[in-house]
Amino acid sequence: MNNSKIYDTPAKLEAIHRDIKRLMERSNQEYLDLMMANLRKDFIDSITAYIDDDIKKGLEGGMVDPCPMRDTCKSIFTDFLEDNSKNIRRGNVSDEVITGKRDELSKIRKQASFDNCDICFSEVNSLFEKQLNLIGSLQIYNSNDEKKTEISSINEEEIVKTVLEPLSNKQRLQILKSMTSKTHSFSALSELTGLRGGNLLFHIQKLLESDLIIQRHERGDYMITKKGFNLMLVLADFQQYSED
Structure with missing residues (x-):
């Protein structure tokens, strides 16, 4: 029997073992990624359902009543906040999107002329900031700015x-x-x-x-x-x- 073939066998077995190990690691990682993606989706669905319910309760209880513009403003505020909720579901919440929503809310505020509008806008702003906190927790609100820190700055x-x-x-x-x-x-x-x-x-x-x-x-x-x-x-x- 050729001695070189005998000596090659352990090396070949080791190579096969490494290949199998890499395949298993890749398969496990793919399964883990799929599982985490499904968990994240379920988590987002649960959170956005809570957000939508919070919008209704917050606006109903926090807006001025009576007010001749209450129904009109409530409809505008609901559309504004629910649109943000849709962005969360789609995972489309970048710095630019958040800035755009802030500008949109600011423009809506400038159109209001009643003395007690501040009360309603305070409630809307509170609901909006709560959405942003939840967005941060869901890892959706990602900044594009790369911030490099040095050890000396700790x-x-x-x-x-x-x-x-x-x-x-x-x-x-x-x-x-x-x-x-x-x-x-x-x-x-x-x-x-x-x-x-x-x-x-x-x-x-x-x-x-x-x-x-x-x-x-x-x-x-x-x-x-x-x-x-x-x-x-x-x-x-x-x-x-x-x-x-």
């Missing part, structure tokens, strides 16, 4: 207060990790962490104060912010790098 006190301290607790990290794919109610977080009442509220408050999570509305579900999501990506990359 503010140690701020990093410790807003990043390291909030993440120095296992339960808080557990909460953030769980929110990368869905929102959670207080009771769901209690079940997840094993914490109750004031103990859980303390950790939630830490994350809220650090802008890592937000509460959709009073007594509503908690969800991760863009800052919190990006921070979790950094931690995932760090862990993968440290294991390589």
Whole structure:
């Protein structure tokens, strides 16, 4: 038997093993990407349904009544806010789109002439800003500006207060990790962490104060912010790098 063929066999087997491993990794990644895309779609559908409901309740309860222009203005405000909701569904929310919507709202405001118009516009603006917060949490509102930071510019006190301290607790990290794919109610977080009442509220408050999570509305579900999501990506990359 040719000795060279014997010596070649382990090398060929190793090459086949590497090929199979790469194929499996690619297949797993494709499945993960598909799963995350479906989760993101379901998440967006859920959030936009909440936004649409919030528009109706907010305008109905927050606008001046009686007012001769109430129905007309309510229709205009509803169209404005629902159009923004449609942009969220399509994932079409860039800096330019947001700037355009702000300009549009400003033009609508200039056309108003009643003394109590400020009350209604305050409600509309509040609903619009809430939409922007949700957009940020959904990772849709992406800036095109590339911001490069240097290590020398790190503010140690701020990093410790807003990043390291909030993440120095296992339960808080557990909460953030769980929110990368869905929102959670207080009771769901209690079940997840094993914490109750004031103990859980303390950790939630830490994350809220650090802008890592937000509460959709009073007594509503908690969800991760863009800052919190990006921070979790950094931690995932760090862990993968440290294991390589």
